Amino acid sequence: MATFMDIHSGFVGVSAQQLAEAHQRDVDIQNDEGVTYVQAWMDPEAGKVFCLATGPSREAVMRIHERAGHPTPEVYEITVEV
């Protein structure tokens, strides 16, 4: 199982509740691809969201995000943590 960090843009002015709902849409279907979304962090002023996830591949993480309605091409495989 690998670890991934992804970046979403365009979340300007999104509320905490809206982020929770968007995250829940991922969680609802994540088992289809063996993905687990661990945490998400948002800067609503800049419109950035960062998601930490584990899963079998970058593509699996991307497919879940796409089906949940918030696709992003910016998914990075994390191989080192400190």
Added chain:
Amino acid sequence: MATFMDIHSGFVGVSAQQLAEAHQRDVDIQNDEGVTYVQAWMDPEAGKVFCLATGPSREAVMRIHERAGHPTPEVYEITVEV
């Protein structure tokens, strides 16, 4: 105290030990600005590093990273987490 996520680029091929050393240079001086670097994640293939930190301001986080030798303009203030 606020929470920040920042992004560094250009860390292509950096080793785990090199990242640990770079992170330690932040930790060594972080108290000067009331900053705490919580965690860092690296994708050495894409050359991306993500740092989660707490501190009094975006500028404080930027100053520590600059003094530690790895400045970045991409520092986002996180006001929502799920």
